Amino acid sequence: MDEKQMRDCDEDEFCHNLRMFYSVARSLWRNVKPHLRGVTLGHDASQISVHCIFDGAIQEEDLEMMDDASGEVFTDFLQYDVEFSCIRWDYPKNLNEKVLDVWVFRRYEEQ
Secondary structure, eight states, rough: OOOHHHHHHOOOOOHHHHHHHHHHHHTTTTTTOOTEEEEEEOOOEEEEEEEEEEESOOHHHHHHHHHHHHHHHHHHHHHSSEEEEEOOOTTTTGGGGOOOSSSEEEEEOOO
16 A cells, blocks of 8 residues: 555544554654664554554663654644554563554564
């Protein structure tokens, strides 16, 4: 689905959720560094929550990049409060313990 189709999409629940997913995924372009393990998305009627899960120390640059990403999502969904949280959850801790509704990004990790 391209951006025009996303804008023209009927606002049913599936399409709305898909627009949120693509908005968060697009916000990550040029903002994914190797120590970002995963990004998970959840929402309710008034808030979009995104957890950015890092392996190792979270640097100031990481926080700035995720702040930029949250701004991009906010401009797509002005009616919501948008919250991006940066969480340190070192490998090999199980990422599934941190999932919200859906994974937007997950790096490859040996099991």
